[in-house]
Amino acid sequence: MKEVLFKEKFPQLNLPECNPRITEEEGRLLIFDSIRKKHLVLTPEEWVRQHWIYFLVEKNQYPKGLLVTERGLTYNKLQKRTDILVRNQEGAAYLLVECKAPNVPINQKTVDQAAIYHFKLKSNFLILSNGFSHIFLKYDFSKNQFLQEKNLPKAPFSH
Template identity: 35%
Template structure:
């Protein structure tokens, strides 16, 4: 898999029937090892191991309903009352982080109304803090630690 602009970790990877899988620490099971999943697992470990995010307050593949359409937010961070605080959207390293990606995470946020949005392809990462009073957002220079949220 590609080298990322995220700290490395001891990924648990296995091969089953010729297909590679990686262990998802949040779902507590092996999942198909795709380039996007490689990014997700590195980012989740970065949040937990380097920024102090509690694993028990995060979930992967969170199902949402937008009209008649069911979609899945890649990862969601919750507060201790289980209210959503942050949505994370992952793309494979070779996928550019275009306006379409930001539109996708913004659509999820119409339902969840979180404080922070993060998009990453493992090479580039963008985070913004929402400002609902002013109807906007501001880009952040780094991902905040859990205690800074």
């Protein structure tokens, strides 16, 4: 893929640069997922997801072993997949990251989709991101509502 086309489809995001391992196989670009330990087809959404994994693990000390990507769940007989799920040390859902491609706006549809995942998993935090815009939400279980936060929550462990 020509570099200009690559940068258009996979732009520099509003996240730390992660220098992912990208290879080409049978005319398709693949990106290495360090959580699943395998190469995946590089899509714009996967580009955002891999940047978030890097940001959580390498820049914010989230333990890699607590991250799960593309976890399946069922909601109203529909199969859904969370982009990134971070569990706490007890195994409960701590943080959900819903990733969209850079050209997809974060809107009410995105919030509704992430809320379905939250409803099933009961996570403390949600992040909605297209790589450029990020919305950080904390769930207040006593008020049964999301509150917008300014920053990424701390990693789910105490020292």
